[in-house]
Amino acid sequence: MKSRRASKPHRRAFIPFYVPWTNGDEIVEAGEAIRSGWLTTGPKVTQFEERIRRMVGARHAVALNSCTAALHLALAASGVSHGDEVVTSPYTFAATGEAILYLGARPVFADIDPGTLNLDPAAAERAITRRTRVILPVHIAGLPCDMDAIGPIAAKRRIRVIEDAAHALGAAIGDRPIGSVGDVTCFSFYATKNLTTGEGGMITTDDRRVAQRVRRLSLHGLTHDAWKRYTRSGSWRYDVVEMGYKYNMTDVAAGLGLAQSRKFGAIQNRRASLARRYTRELRGQEVFDLPAEPRGTRHAWHLYVLRLRPGLLRISRDQTIEYLRELGIGTSVHFLPLHLHSFYRRVFGYRRGSYPHTERESARAISLPLYPGLSMRSQDRVIEALLDLARRYRR
Numbered sequence: 470m471k472s473r474r475a476s477k478p479h480r481r482a483f484i485p486f487y488v489p490w491t492n493g494d495e496i497v498e499a500g501e502a503i504r505s506g507w508l509t510t511g512p513k514v515t516q517f518e519e520r521i522r523r524m525v526g527a528r529h530a531v532a533l534n535s536c537t538a539a540l541h542l543a544l545a546a547s548g549v550s551h552g553d554e555v556v557t558s559p560y561t562f563a564a565t566g567e568a569i570l571y572l573g574a575r576p577v578f579a580d581i582d583p584g585t586l587n588l589d590p591a592a593a594e595r596a597i598t599r600r601t602r603v604i605l606p607v608h609i610a611g612l613p614c615d616m617d618a619i620g621p622i623a624a625k626r627r628i629r630v631i632e633d634a635a636h637a638l639g640a641a642i643g644d645r646p647i648g649s650v651g652d653v654t655c656f657s658f659y660a661t662k663n664l665t666t667g668e669g670g671m672i673t674t675d676d677r678r679v680a681q682r683v684r685r686l687s688l689h690g691l692t693h694d695a696w697k698r699y700t701r702s703g704s705w706r707y708d709v710v711e712m713g714y715k716y717n718m719t720d721v722a723a724g725l726g727l728a729q730s731r732k733f734g735a736i737q738n739r740r741a742s743l744a745r746r747y748t749r750e751l752r753g754q755e756v757f758d759l760p761a762e763p764r765g766t767r768h769a770w771h772l773y774v775l776r777l778r779p780g781l782l783r784i785s786r787d788q789t790i791e792y793l794r795e796l797g798i799g800t801s802v803h804f805l806p807l808h809l810h811s812f813y814r815r816v817f818g819y820r821r822g823s824y825p826h827t828e829r830e831s832a833r834a835i836s837l838p839l840y841p842g843l844s845m846r847s848q849d850r851v852i853e854a855l856l857d858l859a860r861r862y863r864r
Contacts, residue, residue, distance in 0.1 A: 481796065481797040481850070482797060483797045483798075483799065484797060484798045484799060484838055484843075484847045484850060484851065485799045485838065486799035486800055486801050486836070486838050487661045487799075487838070487839075487840050488840055488842050488843075489660055489661075489665055489840075490732075490736060490840060490841040490842050491665075491725075491728075491729075494728035494731065494732070495724070495725045495728040495729070497728070498513070498724030498725060498727050498728040499721050499724045499725055500724075501513075501724060502719075502720040502721045502723070502724040503721065505720070507720040508719060508720060508721060509717070509719050509720065510532075510688070510717045510718060510719065510720065511720040512720065513720040513721075513723040513724050513727060514532050514717075514718050514719070514720055514723040516723070516727060517532055517666075517718075517723040517726045517727050517730070518530040518531065518532050518671070520726075520727060520730045521638075521648075521656070521671055521673065521726075521730070522673060524638075524646070524648070524730070524733070525638075525646045525647065525648025525649050525654070525673050526645075526646050526648065526649040527648050527649045527654070527673035527674060527675060528674070528675045528677070528680075529673065529674050529675065529676070529677060529679075529680035530671055530672070530673045530680075531671065531672050531680055531683045531684045531687065532669065532670075532671050532717075532718035532723060532726075533669070533670045533671060533672070533683075533687055533716045533717065533718055534668060534669060534670065534715075534716050534717060534718055534719075534722075535564075535657070535659070535668055535669065535670045535716070536564060536633075536635045536655050536656060536657030536658075536659070536670035537564040537567065537568055537670070538670055538687070538714070538716035539655035539656065539657075539670040539671060539672045539683075540564060540565065540568035540569075540605075540631070540633060540655045541568040541571050541572070541714070541716075542672065542682075542683045542686050542687060542714070542716065543631045543653040543655055543672050543674075543679070543683065544568060544569060544572055544574070544603060544605075544631060545572060545682075545686060546653070546678075546679045546682040546683050546686065547602070547603060547629045547631060547652070547653065547679065548602060549569070549572050549574050549602050549603055550572055550573060550574065551572065551573030551574065552573065552574070552575075552600065553572075553574040553575070553600055553601075553602040553603075554574060554575050554576075554577045554598060554600040554601045554602065555569045555574055555575070555576055555577065555601070555602060555603045555604075555605050556577045556578075556579055556593050556596045556597060556601055556603070556604045556605065557569070557576055557577070557578065557579070557588070557604070557605040557606070557607065557633070558578065558579065558580075558581055558587070558588040558605075558606065558607045558609075558827070559578040559580070559581075559806045559807040559808045559823075559824050559827045560581045560586055560587075560607070560609060560804055560806060560807075560827045560830070560831065561607045561609070561633065561804055561807055562635070562803075562804055563807065563810070564635075565605065565607060565633050565807070566807050566813070569605070574602070575600075575817075576807075577596050577598075577601070578596070578807070578808055578823070578824060578827075579592035579593040579595065579596040579824075580592045580824040580825065580826045580827055581609075581824075581826050581827050581830065582615075582826070583826045583829065583830050584761050585609075585612055585614075585615075585761045585763065586609040586610065586612070586761075586774065586830055586834075587606065587607065587608065587609050587612060587613075587614040587615065588604075588606045588607060588614055588619070589826070590614075590615050590618035590619050590622060591618075593606075593619065593622065594622045597622075597626055597628070601626065601628055602628055602629065603628060603629045603630070603631050604619055604622065604623050604628060604629075604630050604631075605630075605631050605632070605633055606619055606630070606632055606633065606651075607632075607633040607635075608632065608633065608634050608635075608636055608637035608640060608647060608769075609636060609772075609774075609803070610636055610760065610768075610769075610770075610771055610772035610773070610774050610803065610836075611636045611637050611639070611640050611663070611768050611769030611770050611771035611772065612637075612640070612760070612761065612762070612763075612766065612768050612769075613637065613640050613641070613642050613647055613650075613766050613767075613768075614632075616630075616632075616642055616650050616651065617642070620650075620651070629652045629653070630651035630652050630653075631651060631652060631653045631654075631655065632647065632650065632651040632653070632654040632655065633655055634647050634648065634654045634655060634656050634657075635655065635656065635657035635659075635662070635670075636657075636662075636769060636771035636772065637656075637769050637771070638656050638662070638663055638664055638733075638769060639663060639733065639737045639767070639769040640766070640767055640768060640769035641766065641767040642765065642766055642767075643765055643766075647769075648673040649673070649675070652674065652676065652679075653672055653673070653674045653676070653679055654672065654673045654674070655670065655671075655672055656670060656671045656672075656673070657669075657670050658670060658671070658722075658726055658729075662771065663733070663736055663737065663740065663769060663770075663771055664726065664729045664730060664733055664736070665725065665726075665729060666718070666722040666723065666725045666726040666729070667722055667725060668722065669718055669722050669723075669726065670718075671718075685710065685711070685713060686711070686713045686714055686716070687713065687714065687715075687716040687717050688713060688715070688716075688717050689709060689713040689714070689715065690709050690710055690711040690712050690713030691707050691708070691709055691710075691713065692707050692708045692709075692710060735841070736841050737769070737770070739841040740769075740770040740771075740839060740840070740841060741768070741770050743770075743773075743839055743843055743848060744760070744768070744770045744773050744839065746845075746848060746852075747759075747773055747775075747837065747839075747848070747851075747852065748760070750852045750856075751775070751852065751855060751856075754855075754856065754859045755778065755781065756777060756778050756781045756782055756859045756863060757775055757776065757777065757778065757855070757859070758775070758776040758777075758778055758833075759775065760773060760774055760775075770839065771839075772803055772836045772839060773836065773837045773839045774803060774834050774835070774836050774837075775834070775835050775836075775837055775855075776830065776833045776834050776835070777789060777833045777835070778833075779829075779833065780864070781863065781864055782858075782859070782862045782863065782864065783862045783863075783864055784858075784862045786802075786832060786833050786834070786835060789835060789858065790802070790835060792854075792858060793835075793851075793854055793855075793858075796850070796854045797850075798838065798850065798851055798854055799838060800835050800836060800837060800838070801835075801836045802831070802834060802835065802836065803834065803836050804831060805831060806824065806827045806828055806831050808823055808824060808827075809821060809828070837851055838851060
């Protein structure tokens with residue numbers, strides 16, 4: 470890289486925080502779905518489920534219209550109901566807590582490991598009570614949680630592990646892909662995810678009964694294969710066997726996913742390369758803490774979360790975000806602690822200080838641009854801006 474020198478912020482072409490990586494392949498697949506007449510759940514959904522199932526090494530996969538739906542139905546199919554408790558992390562997006570609340574259960578938060586930003590297994594174990602039915606770890610940014618510790622804790626208490634892997638398609642622990650580790654895994658294919666269907670989600674599991682119930686619940690509680698009632702081999706007769714929801718994925722969305730899945734290896738390689746480059750160029754700056762990469766894990770690199778070391782800069786995290794914005798660089802924050810949002814304060818009485826590691830790490834975190842279409846020149850601008858900031862505002 471060329472030598473860098475400090476300069477005042479000035480406006481240049483904006484570098485977005487995220488841009489989806491799509492081309493004609495997605496148009497072809499979506500067009501095929503439209504021309505086939507299958508606009509809702511059909512053969513492309515089945516193909517996409519099989520593609521993801523094989524990718525993660527699970528026995529079953531069920532496609533849904535969001536990861537929120539996946540979390541909701543995974544919990545429901547695991548028997549979570551009114552009055553139960555689910556232990557999870559407050560360092561997550563709103564969907565994690567909401568899916569628990571949909572069932573009348575209570576999210577019980579446990580603090581994070583400040584090094585990884587993931588659920589601290591020891592804190593999770595302390596949070597378990599006789600009402601606990603599930604531990605719900607969240608693989609933040611694509612870094613796998615310590616499942617080798619969480620799994621035995623759950624097994625000892627005979628409770629289930631449902632993984633919020635919204636960020637973690639492509640991640641692995643040793644030779645075990647995320648998606649084949651916990652009892653049920655929930656993926657997101659939202660627009661910003663490593664593999665996107667626009668909106669979409671999926672559960673993977675080795676438990677046939679859970680997969681069958683999730684599939685049934687995803688389409689109004691109708692009998693299995695109800696979508697076939699509009700085909701030559703189907704029947705107009707169906708039965709509602711339990712109350713369900715409208716969470717099924719469409720074939721148009723699945724077509725996007727199939728196109729994305731064919732280039733997923735290239736997507737992941739590019740993300741990993743950009744992440745390594747950030748780390749290599751920023752490693753020597755003591756004002757920054759860089760993402761953890763524990764030995765024996767494969768990071769999915771959905772996010773590159775940089776953290777500012779407390780007390781070393783004369784500007785705050787929020788001012789840093791504004792500084793970068795003035796330079797034409799988009800960023801984001803993952804996440805604002807769930808327990809500090811108004812709803813959780815009002816309903817559960819949470820206050821600042823309840824989960825100190827989560828609060829401290831969230832307050833100093835910035836997610837940098839990271840996506841396959843990010844050019845080296847644009848990444849250089851991000852790196853240069855951060856190095857200039859470190860020099861300009863160092864105490």
